[in-house]
Amino acid sequence: MQAKRILWMIVAALLLFGTADAIAKHGEKPPIKKAILLVAFGTSDPEAARAFELVEKRAWERFPDVEMRWAYTSKMIRAKLAKQGKLLDSPETAFARLMDDGYTHVAVLSLHTIPGEEFHELYQNAHLFGQMAGGFQRVLVARPLLSSSTDMQTVAEALLKKIPGRKTGDAVIFMGHGTEHHPADAIYLAMNQVFQELDSNAFVAAVEGSNSLEIVIPKLKKRKVKKVFLVPLMSVAGDHAKNDMAGDSPDSWKSVLTEKGFKCEPILKGTAEVPEIVDLWLDHLKSALSHF
Ligand code: CO
Numbered sequence: 430m431q432a433k434r435i436l437w438m439i440v441a442a443l444l445l446f447g448t449a450d451a452i453a454k455h456g457e458k459p460p461i462k463k464a465i466l467l468v469a470f471g472t473s474d475p476e477a478a479r480a481f482e483l484v485e486k487r488a489w490e491r492f493p494d495v496e497m498r499w500a501y502t503s504k505m506i507r508a509k510l511a512k513q514g515k516l517l518d519s520p521e522t523a524f525a526r527l528m529d530d531g532y533t534h535v536a537v538l539s540l541h542t543i544p545g546e547e548f549h550e551l552y553q554n555a556h557l558f559g560q561m562a563g564g565f566q567r568v569l570v571a572r573p574l575l576s577s578s579t580d581m582q583t584v585a586e587a588l589l590k591k592i593p594g595r596k597t598g599d600a601v602i603f604m605g606h607g608t609e610h611h612p613a614d615a616i617y618l619a620m621n622q623v624f625q626e627l628d629s630n631a632f633v634a635a636v637e638g639s640n641s642l643e644i645v646i647p648k649l650k651k652r653k654v655k656k657v658f659l660v661p662l663m664s665v666a667g668d669h670a671k672n673d674m675a676g677d678s679p680d681s682w683k684s685v686l687t688e689k690g691f692k693c694e695p696i697l698k699g700t701a702e703v704p705e706i707v708d709l710w711l712d713h714l715k716s717a718l719s720h721f
Contacts, residue, residue: 445492458566459534463721464496464532465714468520469540469664470552471501473509475549477665480701484540492718496532498523502547517610520551524558524568533566534721535559537716539666540701541573545611548573571717575616575702575708581623590629592658592696600630602645603662604674604682607638614638620662630654633662634682635674642682646689657693659683665699 465488472478474617488497489605500523501507507517513707518526520537537555541548549557552570559568573579592601603624617640621633630652634642650659661670661680675695683693700706 430687438623444460456687459531459533459721461566462496462532463534463718464498464685465492465718466498466500466520466523466527466535466537467540468500468502468523468537471503471506471510471517472665472667472670473506473513473720474665474667476492476573477667477699480665481540482709483704484701484707487704488538488714490657491711493717495718496527498512498527502551508633508651516720521554524555528558529565535565536717537570538710538712538717539570539573540710542605542663542700543575543608543613543616544573545606545608545718547612548613549611549629567721569717569720571710571713572641572711574706575620576713578619578623580588580709581616582619583709584628584700585620585623585631586659587703588662588700589624589631591703592660594614595658596656598630598654599656599658600632600649600652601628601658601660602642602682603631603633603660604670605633605635605640605662606636606669607635607640609637614640617662633709636669642685646686649691654691656694657686659686659693659695661697661699662700664701666702667698667699670697678715 469481487605499517501508501517502520502522510517539551549712555568556568561564578596579639608615610613617633617635617638621640624631629710632645634640634645661674663669672681675697678684683695
């Protein structure tokens with residue numbers, strides 16, 4: 430019994446050294462093959478999906494020789510699209526495919542607004558894929574949209590420019606997603622401050638975060654605002670924008686504000702439809718690509 434075990438150990442050792450030897454002999458690294466993975470929460474709304482087309486088009490113009498692929502993080506949206514015959518990968522499946530297809534360097538651009546829960550999950554898994562033996566040489570995740578005070582300033586300025594029909598005295602509330610489970614929620618408070626410095630009638634509130642609409646309403650009253658524009662601070666004007674912000678149900682922002690006596694005008698346009706903002710996302714992608 431003991432002899433058999435020793436024999437197996439020798440065989441195992443030979444196999445191991447044999448493999449190592451084989452790797453050393455074939456030593457040279459495979460030629461560099463770069464890819465970009467664009468990642469979004471996803472949307473099943475064809476109108477909202479047009480925002481992603483703009484991102485892809487502009488990314489393609491800036492990085493024409495790099496393979497570009499999409500992945501959606503939302504399982505629910507992928508399942509919904511699959512029923513319509515549109516097959517989208519999760520980031521993990523997309524990584525596995527890129528690895529199988531021999532890509533060596535992958536830059537990931539997520540269309541997330543803040544580095545919250547979803548961003549960190551993606552970041553962690555991208556890092557793990559980067560560590561796999563015999564796979565990628567490098568995987569880098571670009572920073573999300575609001576990653577510095579300069580980013581915040583650029584985004585706020587671009588968004589304030591794009592409110593057709595807004596007159597002096599009209600307020601605007603930007604609807605962020607928000608999260609009560611992640612410290613990055615504080616970015617929405619910082620963003621509110623950036624807007625306030627530029628324009629005292631511009632506010633940020635979040636659907637799911639701590640900075641709720643209820644906090645903004647008394648401020649509107651204090652400033653004697655009559656009309657409020659509602660604009661998403663999310664990459665696409667999807668479900669939250671269409672229903673929670675602009676919908677007709679009594680708990681939508683539009684209904685709540687109308688009930689309180691404000692005139693409301695929702696603008697259904699995501700941040701990924703604003704060229705200056707897309708360019709900022711692509712600047713983040715560019716700095717990731719510059720490390721390859
Ligand atoms: Co949500």
